[in-house]
Amino acid sequence: MSTTARADIHIDASRERLWQALTDPDTIARFMFGSRVVTDWQQGSPIVYRGEWEGKPYEDKGTILEIVPGERLATSYYSPLSGKPDVPESYQTVSYLLDDGGAEGTRVTITQDGCADDEEAERMSGNWAMVLQTLKSVVEEHVEEH
Secondary structure, eight states, rough: OOOEEEEEEEEESHHHHHHHHHHHHHEEEEEEOOOOOOOOOTTOOOEEEEEEETTTTEEEEEEEEEEETHHHHHHHHGGGGOOOOOOOOOOOEEEEEEEOOSSEEEEEEEEEESSSSHHHHHHHHHHHHHHHHHHHHHHHHHHHHH
16 A cells, blocks of 8 residues: 655745746756756656756656646656666656635645655655745745845
């Protein structure tokens, strides 16, 4: 049985602004530990993340499973750093959901399924919480500039 990592945060910005942040490679690099994303943002297209983790270069990859601008993005995801073989069952699904949350701003939720156990799910949830915290500061800082 696999478990799902989950993190969410409320960000004081519109869904359009957040969608732009989630799909702009320069902005992504700012909240995803410096990762460079290469994709054309079409359903079924490959998505590749390149960067350095603890001094080692990596290339994570997947496929865009679902993309609804301003609302949701789901991709399969595989990292050689996981130590797992590059086979379909090693791929996890990462989803980004944008929701108005009934107040000003937008609630962003990230889930990652296929975690091996609760411990991995907790660790990934912690990582995603950091990503969201950084996303929040990047996006809210832009709001003040305009």
